[in-house]
Amino acid sequence: MNTLSTGIDADGFILTVADTPVQREYQPLLADVCASLSTEDLGLDGIYLYGSVARGDATAGASDLDLTLVLREPATADLLARLEAVRCALEQRHPHVTKIDFDIGHRAQVLAAENRNSWGFWLKHQCRCVWGEDLSVRFERFRPSRDIALAVNGDFHAVLSTYLTRIACADTEMQRLRLQREASRKLIRSTHVLRSKEASTWPQTLEEHVAMFVRGYPQRVTHIAFFLFEARNPGATMENFTPRLRAFVDWMASPAATA
Template sequence: MNGRGLNRDGTIAREGALDRVPAAFAPVIDAARAHIADTFGPTRLHSAYLYGSIPRGTATPGVSDLDLQLALHNEPTKADRTDARTIEATLDHAFPQIDGVGILLTSTRVLLSDLERHDAGFFISCLCTPLLGADLAEHLPRYRPTALLARETNGDLARVLPRWHAEAAEATTDADRRSLSRLVGRRIVRTGFTLIMPRWGGWTSDLDRSAELFGRYYPERVEQMRIAASTGRAPSPEAAVLGMLINDLGPWLAAEYTAVHGEKAPRP
């Protein structure tokens, strides 16, 4: 992998690996693997994956969260979601080195569908590290930093903003605002990076590097993007920070993204 996150052939390299997991998080991963296998079993679970800072090797104990993707044989049910929430709570309570656990549930049908080829498929193939089961990436193409990939990964920010507005209005506690600001900060930075990704010609999931690369092309917005990156790593309870991201940077970014790459294909 070169300095732009690419393989020698110019395709985007898979960014994580189990041997990059910091030692402090190894017991967490072992416990996650056991809980997932015991709870879902082979009748429900096709495969499980890690993603985020832990498999990239950049996680900070006590600060970083644990991110997991489960690929199910069938569409997720209410029982599946209840079981996933139980695993999230169990792991979060047991291990102080993680600050929260998030489990995504998706069927293999969706992950391998044509509609998701350049979004959820790319996510599995390049941003996820196999933890259990057969790797779905074997059924997916190699990806390049193209405008198509940009559009299908983050070309729906304009559709997300109204929901954030509503959630911000309902966020009455510091904990609520921190949770929302982390999500918003990360999504804003990733959208900012994929906006410039085809021009830069590479891939990174590092929030700070993403903000700086964005700033090469949009220097007038780089300070706001740096705040978004900082908020994605260390969420803020300040309403003013959340307001700036949702009411100023977000709408501008959504409009610029649509102008440059177009809108993401609608999902059902």
């Protein structure tokens, strides 16, 4: 078996994000990110890169820049507003990324024992530290488990329900399609909560998540294929997209999905 394609190494541990050089076209952006966010008044403990740029397979003009920010202390409303202003300014200066996302936590939250399967796993296996103290070294490598899948994506019903509201309230078609893309990506990754206890692989890409889901639920292949297309090339009308998303989320939350 080719372990590199399954997300599991030869010893049965989940693979970490490869420690390879960042693609050349993203290096100026990351330098700007670190310079813009590392000022003392923003109170950051560390900046972490995840997603396609971290893996080295991003496409200029089509990929997002995904960042996890760990603060020294819990964020105040004022700090969140300032971070949002920095995020928007970075997007304007670097239009070759479709969007810049910040996932924000704080040091005590990340290191709390009860968050080991969520924050600990996330930093250890999905992120690479690009500035500050690398807290991932505080954690041992993780083996695949449904507990981790639930810790990372167990909020899917609440998050995707919020997307339904945001899509309905979108001001422009461009904004709506962007939200449909984000919701589709979240939905696909959230199907991992349905992984069986016997599953021996750990998906990394959207396509790998879909392949794992289809192995367990072949009767729903056309349903998940719709969202994979929207995750890559959003174009469905709201009248077509939202009922499908609502139905899929409700099915995932029902006993029928885990029966």
